Every structure is written in C-alpha cells, then in structure tokens.
Amino acid sequence: MKIKFQSACILIAGSFLFLNACKTKVNQDYSELETQSQDNASVQRETDQVLQDVATLIEGSKVSRTNGLLKPCDASVDSTYSSSNKYILKYDKGSACGYITGIRSGSIVVTLIAGTKWSDANAKLKIDFNNFKIKNVSNKSITFNGTKYIENVTGGFVKNLAQDDSITHKIYTESLSPLTITFDDGSKANWNLARKKVIKKLVTGLSINISGFASPLNYDNVSEWGTTRKGTQFYSIIDKPIVFKDCNANNNFLAILGQKRHVGLVRETTIQYGVNAQGEPINDPCSTSLYGYNVS
Secondary structure, three states: OOOOOOOOOOOOOOOOOOOOOOOEEEOOOOHHHHHHHHHHHHHHHHHHHHHHHHHHHHHOOOOOEEOOEEOOOOOEEEOOOHHHOEEEEEOOOOOOEOOEOOEEEEEEEEEEEEOOOOOOOOEEEEEEEEEEEEEOOOOOEEEEEEEEEEEEOOOOOHHHOOOOOEEEEEEEOEOOEOEEEEEOOOOEEEEEEEEEEEEEEEOOEEEEEEEEOEOHHHOOOEEEEEEOOOOOEEEEEEEEEEEEEEOOOOOOEEEEEEEEEEEOOOOOEEEEEEEOOOOOEOOOOOOOOOOEEEEO
C-alpha cells in the first residue's frame, strides 16, 4: 500500500490497511525527541503488523494456509488449544517474506477472551508477546514482551460495511501492565496504548478516524504513554482526531486532518497532519500537494 505518513498504522479486521513511512518537516532537532519519534513509529508499525497477523489467523486473508488456518508466511501455527479459542504463532522461519520486511523471531499467543467469535460486538482478543523480536536490514532490532488487547466494539467486519456504516475498534494495554520494549543497544522502554479507530465506508472508499481515550496524570485523549529508552516519562495526546481518507478508493490512505502532541520530553511538540511541504493546512483533503505532517 502507498502511504504518505509515518507514525500510525491501521489494522482493520477483514480489510488490512497499513499506514507507514512518510515525509516529515521538523523545525527543530533534539536528540531524545528524534529518537523517541523513531521509536514511536517503530513500535506502532511492528505491533500493528502483528495485529494484521492476528486478524489473518482469526478471520482469514491473503497469505498461506496450513492445517485449515491462514498464517503469516514467516510463522507456524500451534493450534493445540484451538478448542479454547487460543492459538500460538511461532515466528520460526528465519527469513523475510511477502509483506514482511524484517526477520522476526519469538512468539505471540492469541486468545479470544470475550465473545464467541471475533465478529461479535465487544469481542476481545488478548495478544501476549513472548520475546517477539524484529531485526531489520540494518541489523537493528526491537523486542517486545507483554500483553495488548483488541476489542471489536461494534462487531462485524470492514469488508461487510454498507455505505455510511462504521466499525469501531479499541487497541490498548492494561494501565499497570505496559509492553516492555528492548532495543538493540540493551536499553528498555515501557509503552501503554489506548487508541480508538473508527472505520467508515464512504462512496469513494473508507475513512479512518484515530483518537486516544486514556487519561493518565490528568491528561485527556492520550493514545500512548510510558517511559522512553532513556527513562523519561512521555505522553502522546491526540487533541484533534487524526483522519485518513482513501482518496482514490485504492487503499492509498492519506492523513488529511488531525493534531497530536508529545509532552514530557525536553519540550512539548505538536504534530499537524494534512499539510503541504510548507507546513500549511490543505483545504482540499485529497490534493496532490498533501505532504504528510509538520512537527513544531
């Protein structure tokens, strides 16, 4: 999928859409801010890639099939506990393949803990990361341990949406149980998540609205918070929901609106989405001059 924006990935069960890598204009450069920005993008990209793996397994999608189950091309599936709605994905192939660009190892355990099937309203999946490691082409790695949850608030699948209908998903960690992230230099970070995603079917394709729903330390609308690899407390706040639109109805999603703040580091930063190369808001949401986001 072609993407024009870096920091948030989208998982949609039944229609797997990803938002990665893009251009950005940064007005000032501080080392920890830069590192945290890169870490934020990596954490979201890799954990949301796992969400696609999970949705592939639970619902079925475009990758290889084994023993009646669909699985990522770089993993095997242990379905020993399938009768109790539990599956284990073992990343044991040792090479990149398909849409996977890095070498992944370790495992995740996927358990349906609410609802009888994923398409039920308020169905919930528990995803346990067990030394889940991704190494990129530059031999840089990131390792995850801990648990996150996906809740299908409204129920249903995106592929079945009628025009003007929507589906809401929540992706989060428990407040006292953040993900533990280990970087290749041995440093560690703790990461909490609280993101809500509303996916709506339009005449021209889909729109996706991302917001935060946590309120730690008297902040509202927080989507991520925790400690950086240097031990600094951080909070990411979505002041204005980040909106993506499939302008050409070809899964080429553009960030057209939204504002996010990062607080707690050397200074507060604001990210404005849906701007041109000069950092100015664009009135036409599908303009060819849409650049990505501006950091100030």
